[in-house]
Amino acid sequence: MKQVIKRWLPRVIVLAIVAGGAAFLWIKKPWASKPAEITFNTVQVSKGTIAAQVTANGTLSAKGTVQVGAQVSGRVVELHADFNDKVKKGQIIAKLDESVLKAQIDQAQAAYDLAVANLKKSQVTANDAKRQLARQKSLQEQQLVAGATVEQYEVSLETAEAQITASRASISQASANLKQAKTNLGYATIYSPVDGVVLSRAVELGQTVASSLQAPTLFTIAEDLAFMQIDTSVAEGDVGRLKEGMKATFTVDAFPGKNFEGTVRQVRNSAAPGVTATSGVVTYDAVIDVENKELALRPGMTANVTFVLDKVEDAIKIPNAALRFKPSREQMMALFEKFGGGRRGSGAGSGRRGRGGGELGSGAAG
Known part of the structure; x- marks a missing residue:
């Protein structure tokens, strides 16, 4: 009997200590002495423009580009055109021996x-x-x-x-x-086939060009840089929202902070090349017409394009985070006690959402 008591006594003592500590904590309830503090961020409701957008990247290019080649072999003995030169149709731009x-x-x-x-x-x-x-x-x-x-x-x-x-x-x-x-x-006398601007010259004076199976390209001429286009790569999840005639804005790194405008001319049905089985990325080409009357834009520039799907002027704006906020019961009670009045439990209804905020709809609390 003494051996049994001696063996269980330490365990009983440990259990008693644990039970006593738990009872003490339960009676004191230190967490109940300070109610949980709920904090909220408030913002001023404003009016402005709400726009639903799709973004994509693209490359600027001339709408019409002609590659001028040599149909015979020979040594270049004359050059009459260089980079950025304006040329007329029928103008001599090079001669071969x-x-x-x-x-x-x-x-x-x-x-x-x-x-x-x-x-x-x-x-x-x-x-x-x-x-x-x-x-x-x-x-x-x-x-x-x-x-x-x-x-x-x-x-x-x-x-x-x-x-x-x-x-x-x-x-x-x-x-x-x-x-x-x-x-x-x-x-042997090479003429410009169109009116335009020389984008590139791939031959030097004295160089021998060989026209065997394929005519070598000597010049690349853009017909008119006042009207250009952007070929964009739009993700398959967004391409269904684009339509011909839709407005688009874009920026280029050469002119930071300046927005240019364009119009969607074509949304192509075939997927853009470069889709791989490993990446699984599928994109489609949306072609945008761009006016370039000031000739500030150049072929090859990278354009950061924004397609404007919908736009509301003078809308009541609230942050998108407020539209996604789902308070708990305790948070709702704290809000009600802090601000008072209003419809208890009614949330802000949203209209259109876009970059920079959403439109306050008919479900707003009164």
Whole structure:
């Protein structure tokens, strides 16, 4: 018996201490002596513009861009246009060395002359074959030659006439080659195909350009920089909210703090290239027309675009955080006691929401 008491006594003492401490804390209730303090932030209700928006990034580019290339190979001997130069349609902007092309014309001309001479020769041969055949037929009537001899002269005449046909075909081919050689000589002078501004020049004086399978690009010309466009990448979750004719604003890093305006011309149906199975990011191209009469904007600039989905002028504005606030019962009672009056438990109803705040709707507390 003594051993049992000795073994359980320490445990009983510990339990008694714990129970006594719990009872003491319960009676004192130190947390009840100071009621919980509830704090709130208040803001002044204001009036202003509320706009629902979608943001995206894009790149400025000219609406019409023409790449000017060389259709023949040769060394650049003249350059008449440089970066940012304004050019007119039909203006000479570069020339290639013509010496090789002129030599090709001489060769084509010689081949043509030879073909003409061969035709005349074939015609003479054919006329002679006709005379010989007529003479042999006359002798056959007099039974002076055999029929086989006459047949041989007939074959000679047919051969001569076939040679005439071949000579005429050679003339046609030589004429086409001569025409092509003259055309190639014309390609050595490079003209601007449009009125515009030179965006880039990819050739230097003295450089040799090779036109084999694909014409090398020498110049890139923008037709008119007074009217540009922005190709934006809009997330698939937002693209359904965009419509043609919708207004958009954008900024560029070159002019911080300045807003430019544009109009949505097209929202393309196909997803933009670059979607990967790993990222899963799908975007669509929304094309925006932009007026650039001051020529401040330049192709290649990055535009931070904001599409204006809806806009309300002179709306009663409250912070969006207030529209998301859901107070507990204790917080509601504290609010009621602090400010008094009003409809107990009624929250602020919201109208349109946008960047910078929301519109106070018909559910506002009175």
